[in-house]
Amino acid sequence: MHCGDETEDRTDVTKLDKIARLAEMAEAKSAKRARKKDELADHAITALKQLGYARTSLRDIAEMSGVAVGTLHYYFEDKVDLITYCVRRYKVGFVANIAEILDADVAPEQLTKSFIKGLSQSIEHDAETHRLWYDIRSQAMFDPAFEEVVTDIEDGLIGLVATYLERLGRPTDKAETVYLVLDACFRFHIQAFLKGQDTAPARFERKAVELLAPLL
Amino acid sequence: MHCGDETEDRTDVTKLDKIARLAEMAEAKSAKRARKKDELADHAITALKQLGYARTSLRDIAEMSGVAVGTLHYYFEDKVDLITYCVRRYKVGFVANIAEILDADVAPEQLTKSFIKGLSQSIEHDAETHRLWYDIRSQAMFDPAFEEVVTDIEDGLIGLVATYLERLGRPTDKAETVYLVLDACFRFHIQAFLKGQDTAPARFERKAVELLAPLL
Amino acid sequence: MHCGDETEDRTDVTKLDKIARLAEMAEAKSAKRARKKDELADHAITALKQLGYARTSLRDIAEMSGVAVGTLHYYFEDKVDLITYCVRRYKVGFVANIAEILDADVAPEQLTKSFIKGLSQSIEHDAETHRLWYDIRSQAMFDPAFEEVVTDIEDGLIGLVATYLERLGRPTDKAETVYLVLDACFRFHIQAFLKGQDTAPARFERKAVELLAPLL
Amino acid sequence: MHCGDETEDRTDVTKLDKIARLAEMAEAKSAKRARKKDELADHAITALKQLGYARTSLRDIAEMSGVAVGTLHYYFEDKVDLITYCVRRYKVGFVANIAEILDADVAPEQLTKSFIKGLSQSIEHDAETHRLWYDIRSQAMFDPAFEEVVTDIEDGLIGLVATYLERLGRPTDKAETVYLVLDACFRFHIQAFLKGQDTAPARFERKAVELLAPLL
DNA sequence: AATGAATGAGCCTTCATTCAT
DNA sequence: GATGAATGAAGGCTCATTCAT
16 A cells, blocks of 8 residues: 555654664764773773782772772673773784884884884883783783783784884794894883883883894 | 819810700701791692782692691791792792703703703793793782892893803803893793693794894 | 743753752762661670670671671771771760760759769669770770770760869869769779679769769 | 618608608799799780780790790790789789888878879889780770789789878778779879870879878 | 690681672 | 672781690
8 A cells, every 4th residue: 555655664764763873872872881991991001000900909990980899890891801901902002102103204224213212212101001011911821811812912012013024124924033022122121110220211222222133 | 173174174065065966956947947948838839830929829828738827927927928939949940950951061052952942841841830930020010029039030040041151152241132032932932832832842942043043 | 042041041950950969869878878887886886895895806796787797898997997986986975975964954962963873874784885995995005096086085074074063063174183083983883893793883873972072 | 670660761761851852842943933934924024015915926925035935835824824924913013112112111291292203103114014904904894814813903002002091090991992093093194194295294293192182 | 844836716808799779 | 871888708917825846
């Protein structure tokens, strides 16, 4: 029937509209939830980088975030979920930062310099946050729950080095080796910086050059 | 009087004897205590290498050692004292082991091979214990209580590399750099081995050679 | 526009309403918490008056209160906080009770009688609770954590005596002296009563009259 | 038989001798043990007056005495026995001190002055030790194990006041009352002195005179 | 006579997690 | 969507006491 058809059509349209609107709302909701999660994570990082994984309680984080403890569990499965989310978020940002430096249009010899400078500045400004990464990486040796995030991040870091080698016109098959060397150097000087040695960033730069030279 | 003198002499001798015996007993007691401490530490390491610092309770360790919790506190100041004692004990043993290898009377080219082989075998046999060291080293970034033991051990490891370079007839001023590189490589492959990758020790050997070559 | 203004006004009203309601809820919540605290304290006093400060564990109190140990710590900072809250609460109630007696419209000679009677009855009915006060007062000689609550309560007791003297038409500058004497007498007979001497309350009354007479 | 008699006699003499010598030795031994107990008690008091009954462990006392914990249990039944021994020993000494003052051949008006002076000086010099007495007296309200020593000492103190009244030519039936008043005053000013009020001893003297006057 | 190793119950406190609202 | 009250297991640590030597 005409009437029926028309009605059905209209109904369909209405239904589709509703669904579309619902989907839209769901998306908006989900986006809002994601924003809130990130906001909570940022506060959590502030707490975590000061005390480390084992010593920071959800209460500490809740207090620092200005929300109730229950809220934390509303957004994150459990403590491990929260911590991995935080570490991932921080380290992804770090990788993006360095990637940006590697994206600059500079000569190869200049690239190494600015690359190392970027890492050195991160030692100076974010030593406390990086130690959180080393903490989690150690935990992962005992607790499989941390394995995934550590592997993902470490892959990202190796990828970063690959990008660096690419931009240098070098084969990327040594990315892992170069990462290993740079990471050792990075970690060692963060440790020194945290012990109060203010010259650690500068020493890192010299040592990194010394290590990189024979590898390239 | 003669008699008096003799008596005094005898008394003196007796006194000295007593003092000597007392000192002997005190020493024996102290030695026994040290032995017991080491025995407890060995049990503790067995527990710690399975769960790591934060996840292993003194109760766990006591149970594993077959003693009461109180006994642990009778021998160790607190948990930190116990853990640092364990890590130190294990790592000193490890350094001694490797040092023995470096002490062998072999040609330089052979030395590197046996050195790396020693490390590779330690990955295979003691991966779990080594991760305890990496755990504590990370904790030291947050907790100054671990700083001393970490510094001491790391100095020992650098010293080990210096010995290696010496035996090779190389200047030892690059010991720190070489240590950094080897440690990064070592840690990375322990991590891989613990993730179930059985080829990690072999891969470590190849990677170590690759890294060492340009540095020597 | 008229319309706009009106809408804004309405919005403002709504906002104010919300704020008001929120404030109300916060207040209600805080009141509820205070009520719960008092309820827990009352249970705690029941436990504490039986065993005293050092011998009563938080487990004992939790069990007696029918809550988990954690709940106690949710409402009170630590054991000292809980105990001082209890002692303060009890003693403030006691002071209020006696103050009520002193508020009665009776002749001066009658006042002393009813005052002493009130104290005597408190010996008979609350000897166990009062000993908790004497316990804490002694602890305060060693632990500064108890100093404040002891000073506060003792000031309140001296104030009580001052009220009594005032109602008697006497100068209040002897309040401290009279308090000292009455307290010594009170404590001594509570001690006797707790040793099983049932005549202690009656003896307290006679002794108190004997002590007060020359002071007034 | 002769022989037998003689032998028996000799035997008897020998036996008696032996018994006598044994008794002598036992006495000497017992005296030595008593001396050692007192020596240990004196060290214990030093520890106890600083921390109080509940906060002082046998380990603390052993360390301060320079003996092993086991030794403490060799001389004292248990902790309560040790503490009561200490308190009794100290307070008996205190009573003897004051009794000596009361024994002096001075005029009655002078006696009150020197009596109060003696108490005031004990506040100044031994406030810390006296608080141990107040601590135990409070504990006695909860723990019958302390009842006896507290009663004994309190009787001794009342007896001291009786001696004072006697020397003053007053009836001793008010000894308990006067003790109560003096004790209240004494305790209050010890408390004040321990809170850091240096004028407490002087204030005690004035207050004691004020309180004693109407009672005599 | 004196020791000190060993105990294990018990203490206070922390914390991730749950759930009714 | 967010809260925070409530939990209870678990943690590190203390301590009076026992006992073989």
